[in-house]
Amino acid sequence: MSDTIGYLGPAGTFCEKAARRYKGEGKENLMPYRSIREVFGAVEKGDVKSGIVPIENTYEGAVNQTLDLMTGEHNVYIAGEIIITIRQNLLTHPGVSKREIDCILSHSQALAQCREYLNTHYTGVPLLEVPSTAEAARLVATSAETWAAIATRSAAETYGLQILAADIQDQFNNATRFVVLSKKDAGYVPGCKTSLLIYVLDRPGALFKVLREFYERNINLCRIESRPARTRMGDYLFFIDIEGHRHEDRVQQALAGVTALAAVVRVLGSYPTAPPLSEND
Numbered sequence: 001m002s003d004t005i006g007y008l009g010p011a012g013t014f015c016e017k018a019a020r021r022y023k024g025e026g027k028e029n030l031m032p033y034r035s036i037r038e039v040f041g042a043v044e045k046g047d048v049k050s051g052i053v054p055i056e057n058t059y060e061g062a063v064n065q066t067l068d069l070m071t072g073e074h075n076v077y078i079a080g081e082i083i084i085t086i087r088q089n090l091l092t093h094p095g096v097s098k099r100e101i102d103c104i105l106s107h108s109q110a111l112a113q114c115r116e117y118l119n120t121h122y123t124g125v126p127l128l129e130v131p132s133t134a135e136a137a138r139l140v141a142t143s144a145e146t147w148a149a150i151a152t153r154s155a156a157e158t159y160g161l162q163i164l165a166a167d168i169q170d171q172f173n174n175a176t177r178f179v180v181l182s183k184k185d186a187g188y189v190p191g192c193k194t195s196l197l198i199y200v201l202d203r204p205g206a207l208f209k210v211l212r213e214f215y216e217r218n219i220n221l222c223r224i225e226s227r228p229a230r231t232r233m234g235d236y237l238f239f240i241d242i243e244g245h246r247h248e249d250r251v252q253q254a255l256a257g258v259t260a261l262a263a264v265v266r267v268l269g270s271y272p273t274a275p276p277l278s279e280n281d
């Protein structure tokens, strides 16, 4: 296992780029997995020391599969995060022209981030969701000449494809936040955040009272996201990120208050807040 990092592969994904960036170029020992679920499983089984998975994008929002896996019994924690700029490219076999393309493959998030571009330039061309951008590139390289992939520049090099169109994402400052999964979260350092999973019974003011526990202790909420509780329509789980480490007194007091109010409170992890995107990222 050593210090291997599992990531959503194959080689050439944005997840791989995030893993290399997080550990520092040349220092990483990476292991690709076919799905986000397999990365969770590898961390839980101890096959890898940590794993990196995408959790939200500035344009398309949450990576729902990651959130849903966080609610499962995987017994892994968030121990870190990193944000990288996402530049999507349209890749084809060398020599293929725009009018020859009859199917475009990519990860659902990548297709969504290029929705307007595709509607404008490839109206009516079938879109095919696959587990990652690099898997899309690999499939194009080994399949029909007239397929195209939305993927990274490094995937073009890895799979011998041309970049027919670069930077096709609809939003220029497109970025994705990735979280680092581990069997334990990070120890206290200044500048941490804590991710929580909270389930409250459907009562007037229930969520307000939970949020008030943070407000009254001057704890800033930096994210709140809901996902279906998969019980009945209108029942939700809340993913809340707060500033502060779970070992800080004010956070512990707030969590004690929330625990008295909510049906479920799970600390997903405390970890250092990612540095802001660099200009030349």
Ligand SMILES: O=C(O)C(=O)C[C@]1(C(=O)O)C=C[C@@H](O)C=C1
Pocket: 008, 012, 013, 014, 015, 016, 054, 057, 063, 086, 107, 109, 110, 131, 132, 133, 134, 176
């Ligand atoms: O498919 C990849 O290359 C990934 O790293 C996954 C992923 C995602 O799930 O959001 C990461 C960044 C991009 O937003 C597109 C896809």
